[in-house]
Amino acid sequence: MKNEQYILAIDEGTTSVRAILFDQQGSIVGQAQRPIHQFFPQPGWVEQDPLEIWNGTETVISEVLFQTETPPYKVRAIGISNQRETTVVWNRKTGQPIHHAIVWQSKQTTEIAKHLQQAGYQTFIQQKTGLLIDSYFSATKLQWLLDEVPHAREQAEAGDLLFGTIDTWLLWKLTNGHVHATDVTNASRTMLYNIHTLDWDQKLLDLFKIPRTMLPAVHDSSHFYGYTQEFTLMGVQIPITGIAGDQQASLFGELALDPGQTKNTYGTGAFIMMNLGHEPQLSEHGLLTTIAYGLNGQVTYAFEGSVFTAGAAVEWLKDQVALVQDVTTTATQAEQATATDQLYVVPAFSGLGAPYWDQNARGAILGLTPQTDDKQLIRATLESLAFQTRDVLQTMTHETGLPLKSLMVDGGVSKNEYLLQFQADILGSPITRAPLAETTALGVAYLAGLQVKYWPNLATLKALPRTTTSYQPRLAASMREWRYANWQQAVVATRLFAEEPHDGTTNPI
Numbered sequence: 001m002k003n004e005q006y007i008l009a010i011d012e013g014t015t016s017v018r019a020i021l022f023d024q025q026g027s028i029v030g031q032a033q034r035p036i037h038q039f040f041p042q043p044g045w046v047e048q049d050p051l052e053i054w055n056g057t058e059t060v061i062s063e064v065l066f067q068t069e070t071p072p073y074k075v076r077a078i079g080i081s082n083q084r085e086t087t088v089v090w091n092r093k094t095g096q097p098i099h100h101a102i103v104w105q106s107k108q109t110t111e112i113a114k115h116l117q118q119a120g121y122q123t124f125i126q127q128k129t130g131l132l133i134d135s136y137f138s139a140t141k142l143q144w145l146l147d148e149v150p151h152a153r154e155q156a157e158a159g160d161l162l163f164g165t166i167d168t169w170l171l172w173k174l175t176n177g178h179v180h181a182t183d184v185t186n187a188s189r190t191m192l193y194n195i196h197t198l199d200w201d202q203k204l205l206d207l208f209k210i211p212r213t214m215l216p217a218v219h220d221s222s223h224f225y226g227y228t229q230e231f232t233l234m235g236v237q238i239p240i241t242g243i244a245g246d247q248q249a250s251l252f253g254e255l256a257l258d259p260g261q262t263k264n265t266y267g268t269g270a271f272i273m274m275n276l277g278h279e280p281q282l283s284e285h286g287l288l289t290t291i292a293y294g295l296n297g298q299v300t301y302a303f304e305g306s307v308f309t310a311g312a313a314v315e316w317l318k319d320q321v322a323l324v325q326d327v328t329t330t331a332t333q334a335e336q337a338t339a340t341d342q343l344y345v346v347p348a349f350s351g352l353g354a355p356y357w358d359q360n361a362r363g364a365i366l367g368l369t370p371q372t373d374d375k376q377l378i379r380a381t382l383e384s385l386a387f388q389t390r391d392v393l394q395t396m397t398h399e400t401g402l403p404l405k406s407l408m409v410d411g412g413v414s415k416n417e418y419l420l421q422f423q424a425d426i427l428g429s430p431i432t433r434a435p436l437a438e439t440t441a442l443g444v445a446y447l448a449g450l451q452v453k454y455w456p457n458l459a460t461l462k463a464l465p466r467t468t469t470s471y472q473p474r475l476a477a478s479m480r481e482w483r484y485a486n487w488q489q490a491v492v493a494t495r496l497f498a499e500e501p502h503d504g505t506t507n508p509i
């Protein structure tokens with residue numbers, strides 16, 4: 001349609017940045033994507049260049065507009081979804097980052113996190129933030145930057161430095177330094193934000209020694225944040241009206257808006273989220289309580305189970321052990337493998353996330369025999385994603401008392417048919433795959449579009465056409481439980497290996 005306007009979603013993930021144009025049906029009109037490099041300055045450390053992220057974002061925006069012959073004035077609004085927790089600090093006057101961004105997976109602040117745990121801060125922090133102490137969240141990363149980058153602390157105390165997660169950094173760049181803000185979902189991942197009072201928590205700022213002047217303003221996920229500046233890439237002023245962390249954006253894109261509705265996004269990691277409604281519940285078994293979205297002045301909470309290694313394990317099959325040349329062939333290879341009932345890959349490459357939260361664990365392969373071959377290893381690796389998902393979902397249903405009726409899935413690895421069938425089998429529940437792999441971008445497009453009345457209300461979104469693919473469980477219950485019991489045993493063995501030896505020698509891991 002000639003006069004149609006579009007919503008532009010920017011999805012800045014861990015491995016790439018995408019710009020996607022959506023029309024009023026929620027269909028993709030065009031998209032562009034650029035990879036983003038990761039730097040590994042020391043084992044376990046992961047960093048990215050914030051300027052590369054910004055330049056990549058500018059490029060994909062230009063590309064998608066060019067490819068679809070869309071003049072910028074046809075973009076009704078912009079939404080930003082982003083890899084969460086990743087921490088950037090930059091100079092407010094020069095706009096220069098003081099260091100690379102510290103990525104969510106990075107382990108350089110493990111010692112700070114351990115120290116806090118040992119000092120007994122877990123309950124204090126969980127009650128305020130809903131989070132468990134881990135180097136994953138922004139607070140220890142920000143503290144590290146202020147402590148380790150020369151003169152950073154004095155500059156921060158003088159009010160010269162700004163902190164942001166990637167959404168905040170991109171918003172600041174898009175508005176040419178006019179707007180320093182974030183949304184409630186991203187704020188809830190910093191470990192500095194109180195999810196009950198909905199404000200930065202002074203006691204936490206004191207604990208991590210963070211000057212309040214560095215912190216962005218916090219708003220609803222659907223909110224008028226500001227305009228792109230005329231002299232930035234867009235050439236015209238376009239409102240930026242949606243921001244959400246990528247996992248929350250995909251929950252919104254799935255329209256999982258009722259308590260109990262649950263999604264899993266299989267990307268680099270796998271992030272399972274269950275809508276909790278308007279009352280936060282704290283977990284006793286390793287789940288995070290997080291803000292799902294802020295809409296019309298009200299926040300909705302969610303339980304989250306973060307699995308650190310999902311697609312990253314598939315990448316490992318390709319890049320490190322070269323068992324596959326192309327990740328898309330893994331489903332067929334897994335289908336062709338002879339049964340792997342006794343072979344288990346525990347991909348704890350960066351420790352184990354929910355519900356274990358074991359920073360020390362490292363990956364293991366258990367049950368090798370002389371017959372074990374490449375296809376079986378591929379299959380067992382894919383199966384590990386499904387087992388890890390069950391670990392989290394079992395905890396969620398136990399804690400909330402809500403049964404799992406069905407699981408909505410999306411993300412890059414959800415293209416894998418073998419995985420989804422096995423996921424249904426090992427859960428004993430149906431799986432529904434979203435029509436678009438780009439549910440994250442769609443979610444933040446919805447949030448941006450609601451604010452400018454591109455879509456007038458939630459009912460309009462629910463009425464949009466949507467064709468999903470379902471996977472029904474086929475495995476007998478006895479086999480299902482036997483396989484899962486074996487997996488649990490494999491996790492126990494893996495964690496045992498990472499424990500300190502009892503003879504006083506240092507654990508080399």
Ligand SMILES: Nc1ncnc2c1ncn2[C@@H]1O[C@H](COP(=O)(O)OP(=O)(O)O)[C@@H](O)[C@H]1O
Pocket residue numbers: 013014015016266267268269310311312314315327328329330331411412413414415416
């Ligand atoms: N057909 C497939 N089978 C298995 N894994 C896949 C397939 N297609 C993509 N992937 C994996 O999906 C991941 C990328 O998913 P994506 O949602 O783009 O991640 P992120 O947002 O973390 O960058 C990569 O780890 C890639 O190996």
Ligand SMILES: O=P(O)(O)OC[C@H](O)CO
Pocket residue numbers: 012013014015082083084085104245246247267268269
């Ligand atoms: O880059 P993704 O899509 O794997 O998401 C990363 C998460 O937001 C980290 O918490």
